[in-house]
Amino acid sequence: MSLDDLLPLPPHMFYVLLVLRRGPLHGYGIKKEVSTQTSGQIDLDPGGLYRMIARLEGRGAVAVAAAPEGAPADDRKRVFYKLTAAGEQLLKAEGRRLSALVSSKAVRDLLKGARA
């Protein structure tokens, strides 16, 4: 299974990778960050989130990490995930795709309200 299979990234997966870029998080932390980033629009369930993590982990896009410095005591028992280099590549690839999409003439015209 290669990482390219995952492109284009579904929005949930994009945001999960995005928040992980800032640093390792555990499951609930990912959920909270993603919710904040999307103003509550994306609300991850445990099953859905960990399925996503399984797929990403299987492809080497994320990996288990140690708890970061400064994490609260009871958080230390939990499993943290971090973005790997390959995962960062994947995220960038998606970012570039989205950027190209948004800059395309068709989408610009759409957002201006003009007819394409």
Place this chain on the structure above:
Amino acid sequence: MNAAGVYSVLLRVLPRGFRNRYGAEMRRMFEQQWSEAAGTGKLTLALGVLRDLCWSALVVRVSSDYATPGLEAAGGGGGMFTGFSSDIRGSLRALARRPGFTATAVGTIALGIGATVGVLTVVDRTVLRGLHIPDQSQVVGLWTTFQNQPGNEFLLSQAELADVRSELSSFDRVGAWSVGVGTVLNAASGEARTIEVAQTIGDIYALVDARTVAGRLPGPTDDQPGAPTVALITHEFWLTWYGGRSGVIGTQSLQIGADAPALIIGVLAKDITLPGTSADVWVHDVLEPSDYSWGRSGHGTTVMARLRPGATLANARGEIDTIERSWAKRYAGQHSFGLDGHQLRIASITERVLGPARRIALVLSTATLLLLALACANVANLLLARVETRRAEVGVRLALGASRLRVTRPIWIEGLAISLAGGVIGIVLTHFGLPVLLNLAPTDIADVDLGVNARIIAFAVCISVLSGLTFTLAPSFAAARRDPATLLRASSRSRTSVTRGLRILVASQIAFATLLLAGAVLLARSLYELNSVHPGFDAGSRITLDLTLPTPRYIEPERAIAFYEALRQHASTQPGFERVSFIRHLPLRDAVRRENLLREGETGREHALGVGVQAVGPDVLRTLGIPLIAGRDIDAGDRAGGSHVAILNQAAARALWPGQSAIGKRVRAVFAPDEHPLLTIVGVYADVRSAGLSSEPTPEIMLPVAQAQPWGGWIRNLTLVVHTSGDVQAALGAARAAVREVDPSVPAENPDRMEDIVRTSTARERFLTSLLSVFATLAVAIAGVGVFGVVSFTVARQQREFAIRNALGAGRAQILASVLRINGSIAGAGALAGTLLAAGVTPWLTGFLYNVEPRDVLVLTSVPLSLVAIALISSLPPAVRATRLPPAHLLQGGD
């Protein structure tokens, strides 16, 4: 248990690998979410969690995204369908490579499913549908019995019906009908037809939920004295006789009995029937005291009633018991319930109409499902044998980290392929085989429409899949339960529990087959005996035609007699007609009228002899080929005004005047009007088996039609009998033409050959025999396959042992002999068990057996021996195959 605990339990829906790796974190995440949620938020969270887990459980198993080595190592992940198509190809190829195995497995399942679908189709159509009666659980049927005629059932007389209506308070609705015949005449074409008429009385319309598609139902106005006789016609009759035309309402073309033609006031909706009859017309009848003031016998009325709300069957029975006593007192000296062992009986209408059929259906269904279970067990066995031979391959794959699912998947695919293929073939077999089987069925079963429809096919597919899953279960467990090391070791230690289980399986299959085969053979012998019975008359070259003289033209007996004489004279001139005569109740087809006879000078019922009474035309004995024992036949000289004569059969003559000649003696017909003169016996004829080939002949008397004036109604229906010397088919046509030439308004129906009538009289027995034979054949086939499968399996297991024995000097023949010996003893045990079972069960068949003992020694020894022989023959191919393999090959433990 708190919410987190519940969540942990729910996590178990996820596959183990995924659960082991992520389950703990998922639970922690849930705990945090739960503590943050409040009030209705918790409810939303709970529902969301359920949905999330269910969906995840499915996705993780199916999608190949989760079939990573990491998850697999943790003990199972996803990827249920990864490599699915290659597995399908592989399995189908494997099945194709072993055509013998595949054909056997598919064939076995096809037989099992075919039988199941067939039987359950019949059961569904005949007994599960129920009756079209509202409040069915509250509706009951009434009938009567006589203590001196055990096993026979009778209807009610009109006087008895009147009593039930007026005096039993357990019912709030009582309806009844009696069946008779009438005629219809198509004025335009001159075509006449006999119709079956139900005279309906009381609340019957509401009881059977009768509705009309045209016209109206009878109402209170039709009950008024002087109102015209009204009738309803059934939907089917309206379509066939009236061509579905409108304008039928208000016409008067139905002639029933002596009165004016009935007025048609309505056409019944489709599928409205009176349970147990197939009447074309319902004539509305009002029960008046004058109808039954002449006497309380004449049991021709079928009665249905609805229990009052709150009343139970037990209440009604209790009430009947009480009132019977008061009736007995009131009607002392006459015929009544409670007197002379005459009882009024009551049962739920469902039990009355469907009861016997449902019991048969239950037995058939059980037998079939048992057959299917045995077929599945067999195929499981065959698959087990194959798994055994692939032990090494499976061991290697497991050792390399393949999940059990992946390892057993090919087995599941093979199993499902076999079961679906078997199911399709089974459906096809049923579709074509069922009508063939039903061709032999007695008409009351064969009438049912039995096309295989979508529902049945869906059902067959379901049981195919279920069977497939059932018989794949055991082999797949066997394959995957063991750890790789055991599989790779070419172990030949036989697991005694599995072997014993298989031996019991084979033995029970053989026992079942023995039982069914014994039953089938008994019935077949009985049928053979029955067909060899001489009916007492000569059926060859005889044809029959039923005549129904219409009223009002033939209301007067003299006119009927004149018609018959004219017909006889006319028919006698037809080329090829050797002899022509008439008979009222055709032997082996019609029930004879029963009456009482007294010798001259005797009085008192205790001396009366119950006899069957026939009205016959001249020369009837020679026409039917009945031997004359003494005296003479009825002839043309016996007519009105002459001396009144009759002839007796031997049974009657012996009963009335044992050891003497009956010729010249005289009897009094108790059933004749008082002024009727005595009958002089002028002849004695040989006994005829009128009631059936298996029934002993009973006393009978024959009266000449020409002297039957007091019974005008009785002689309006006679059967013309012709002894032809030419082509029978042509003779039937000529007979009908002859009737038309004498009077075209007389319906001449049911043209038949006497030989066919004799054959049809054993239709029930033939059907039963065929049915049981089919089952027995299936059971034997399945038992044979079973033996084959088990031997294949055990032989595959013992490959190494055989190799060792061979290397130690045991010849091939010796190994073969030991295999056969073991199987022979298993088969023998099974056959013995089956024989003992048969000896216990076959006495139930006594009612169906003619001249054959249910515990016939010949049958009970030859059947088990044959099955042991079949078992030995079935075990030959796999045993021979094992001994053919060279020793070195066996020692290596490969395949």
